[in-house]
Amino acid sequence: MKTFENKVAVITGAASGLGRAFADKAATLKMKLVLSDVRDDALQTTLADFRAQGVDVAGIVCDVSKADQVEALAKLAIERFGAVHCLFNNAGVGSGGLVWESTVKDWEWVLNVNLWGVIHGVRLFTPLMLDAAKKDPEYEGHIVNVSSIAGLIAPHLLGTYNVSKHAVVALSESLYHDLAKTEPRIKASVLCPGFTPTGISHSYRNRPDELKNDAAPSDSMMACQMMIEKAVSSGKLTAADVAETTFQAIAEGKFYILTHPKFMPLVKARLEDMAEMRNPRDVFGMKA
DSSP states (O other), rough: OOOOTEEEEEETTSSHHHHHHHHHHHHHOOOOOEEEOOOHHHHHHHHHHHHHOOEEEEEEEEEEEEHHHHHHHHHHHHHHSOOOOOEEEEEOOOOOOOOOOOHHHHHHHHHHHHHHHHHHHHHHHHHHHHHHHHHOOOOOOEEEEOOGGGGSSOOTBBBHHHHHHHHHHHHHHHHHHHHHHHTEEEEEEEOOOOOOSGGGGGGGOOOOGEEEEHOOOOOOHHHHHHHHHHHHHOSSHHHHHHHHHHHHHHHHTTTESSSSSHHHHHHHHHHHHTTTTTOOOGGGGGGO
16 A cells, blocks of 8 residues: 555554554554444543544444444444545454363354454455445555464464464455455455553453353463463563554555564474474474
8 A cells, every 4th residue: 555644444443552553553644544442431532532633533332243333333434434445453352271271152252353353344344445446446455454473373371362363364364365366456464463562461351241251260261361461561562563563564565464573483483393294382482
């Protein structure tokens, strides 16, 4: 994408963390914004902040796990601005523990948000972007699906999260190839950041009541929570840093966006294990 000014960016999970950083960066590039978040109070504060800055912004509460709510987000974008140029499928949650201790509710919650939220975004927004490309010979579009470094490696105690983020990488690669064969003016990227200080370690606050466990967390789940909180809080790159890298990648048409180069040896080690048909190594036991 060559220019961003006056283009329309749709961002899920936009009231905090990476989503808010994407919105802040988009605003500095003079884009028009369509923002969503599952938390109404945080969303309204975010919208008020941008309106006070003179940003042309619209917003709606949206649980990305619900197809009808993502459809309402798409409808708002088209009704307000007529087209969508950048889509950030960003909303996500974190959970973990020993993989056999994850309950059905754990799996449903994580996959519903992290995977189905991206599926709904791709399924509903891509046709709108293809339609815009047909109408406008100058149209350019870009879809960014937010995965994680856990989409490229499989760390201990993060089974549910690993599965959801690996699936986002596979979905994104498929989307990239499908768009290249169908409408090359629309690009796709997958963002795989390392540990970044965001609110994901506290995403349980947004867990629906019907998907909360009745039993107390297991020891492994508690250990995973502490590990995530420590890793996230100690992250050296900020959400703003990740947003800057992401927009640069969009401008350059890059597909893989890896913000933490120190993890690349771990990714390469995993690929080498596959290529050499070795048993997988413990990536957290390796030096990153």
